[in-house]
Amino acid sequence: MAPKDPLLGTLKVCVLNLQSDGEMVTDANPHLASCCELLELVLRKGLQQPVISLVHRDYWQSFEQLTHHDACGRLSALSLAVEQTRVCRKLLSAQGRGRYLLRLALSRKALPQFISHLLHMPRVLEWYSPEVSILRNEEFVEPFMSLLLVLSHMEFKLRSEQVLYLYY
Numbered sequence: 001m002a003p004k005d006p007l008l009g010t011l012k013v014c015v016l017n018l019q020s021d022g023e024m025v026t027d028a029n030p031h032l033a034s035c036c037e038l039l040e041l042v043l044r045k046g047l048q049q050p051v052i053s054l055v056h057r058d059y060w061q062s063f064e065q066l067t068h069h070d071a072c073g074r075l076s077a078l079s080l081a082v083e084q085t086r087v088c089r090k091l092l093s094a095q096g097r098g099r100y101l102l103r104l105a106l107s108r109k110a111l112p113q114f115i116s117h118l119l120h121m122p123r124v125l126e127w128y129s130p131e132v133s134i135l136r137n138e139e140f141v142e143p144f145m146s147l148l149l150v151l152s153h154m155e156f157k158l159r160s161e162q163v164l165y166l167y168y
Contacts, residue, residue, distance in 0.1 A: 046133025
């Protein structure tokens with residue numbers, strides 16, 4: 001039997017709850033916040049901190065690197081979302097930028113593409129521990145990508161500009 005990660009099991013339940021609530025997912029959905037939080041936990045799991053640095057690394061920096069290390073040249077929509085996030089003056093932290101970008105990616109049905117590109121960037125994947133990270137474990141990344149695909153088939157209508165918790 002294949003090993004299971006508890007985060008993925010919990011995320012699966014959350015995605016199923018989002019699906020069962022109806023066609024459109026809005027900010028009022030009671031499962032949205034926990035689903036976004038679980039996505040954050042998956043993206044942070046195994047993310048290693050630089051040895052000599054004053055800056056705490058978060059998953060936002062991984063996404064930000066997509067535009068710097070694009071080898072395939074197909075990142076235009078993803079680059080636009082990253083740039084839109086980067087220039088938003090209301091966002092005060094890497095955590096806030098990451099949350100904003102996750103909501104943009106959900107609304108634009110682009111989260112699987114973000115992760116796919118991330119998975120093809122060895123320089124960024126090196127930031128993640130191969131022993132702990134879901135993104136560096138083939139047995140875990142496949143079910144994670146399946147859940148993201150399910151999310152990409154759902155309709156999200158989110159007001160990212162008005163959600164205060166994003167800005168901290």
